[in-house]
Amino acid sequence: DAGVIQSPRHEVTEMGQEVTLRCKPISGHDYLFWYRQTMMRGLELLIYFNNNVPIDDSGMPEDRFSAKMPNASFSTLKIQPSEPRDSAVYFCASSFSPGRRNSPLHFGNGTRLTVT
Amino acid sequence: ELKVEQNPLFLSMQEGKNYTIYCNYSTTSDRLYWYRQDPGKSLESLFVLLSNGAVKQEGRLMASLDTKARLSTLHITAAVHDLSATYFCAVEAAGNKLTFGGGTRVLVKP
Numbered sequence: 001d002a003g004v005i006q007s008p009r010h011e012v013t014e015m016g017q018e019v020t021l022r023c024k025p026i027s028g029h030d031y032l033f034w035y036r037q038t039m040m041r042g043l044e045l046l047i048y049f050n051n052n053v054p055i056d057d058s059g060m061p062e063d064r065f066s067a068k069m070p071n072a073s074f075s076t077l078k079i080q081p082s083e084p085r086d087s088a089v090y091f092c093a094s095s096f097s098p099g100r101r102n103s104p105l106h107f108g109n110g111t112r113l114t115v116t
Numbered sequence: 117e118l119k120v121e122q123n124p125l126f127l128s129m130q131e132g133k134n135y136t137i138y139c140n141y142s143t144t145s146d147r148l149y150w151y152r153q154d155p156g157k158s159l160e161s162l163f164v165l166l167s168n169g170a171v172k173q174e175g176r177l178m179a180s181l182d183t184k185a186r187l188s189t190l191h192i193t194a195a196v197h198d199l200s201a202t203y204f205c206a207v208e209a210a211g212n213k214l215t216f217g218g219g220t221r222v223l224v225k226p
Contacts, residue, residue, distance in 0.1 A: 031212065043204065043216040056213060091158065104149050104161040105206075105214060 004108035025094030122217035139205035
């Protein structure tokens with residue numbers, strides 16, 4: 001298994017531009033999570049999906065952030081317009097459902113976003 | 117709101133000595149996870165603790181869970197340089213959400 005795949009690995013953009021981060025979860029996992037990691041705030045859960053349906057987006061910081069999961073093998077996190085304070089590492093993670101939760105969340109390699 | 121606190125935030129270790137990282141959390145949960153993160157890398161799962169009294173060991177690392185005290189510990193035995201990393205605990209609350217602690221940065225010196 002290739003694990004959780006995120007793209008791009010690095011993204012540098014100018015303030016005001018649209019940014020789209022992509023994630024392919026592990027096949028068979030029915031939960032997908034987007035986390036953001038910064039030095040100041042640590043790891044924050046932004047949104048998570050179950051069977052492609054958004055369950056909790058209370059961590060999404062503002063309306064500038066949106067996430068979709070059009071099918072079981074693909075999710076996007078979009079920031080429009082981007083701001084310098086959005087600079088962070090964004091991780092996607094996937095897992096099985098709670099009944100099989102002896103398996104942990106599996107994290108992708110992250111996307112390092114820099115907004116100038 | 118679930119709060120997860122780790123201490124210490126930073127731990128300078130001498131090789132060969134034993135150390136413990138603590139993870140306290142604020143609400144009832146019986147699922148706790150430990151992760152390791154190397155600089156610039158992703159998070160790697162170390163342990164999944166699913167019940168009160170659970171203890172798991174892998175190499176020089178041992179994790180335990182006391183759900184009544186809302187406390188988990190990660191014990192490092194005879195530290196070696198390869199264990200230098202940041203260690204996170206994460207607690208699963210209702211709705212399958214994981215809340216992470218702030219992390220403990222470990223530096224093992226010769």
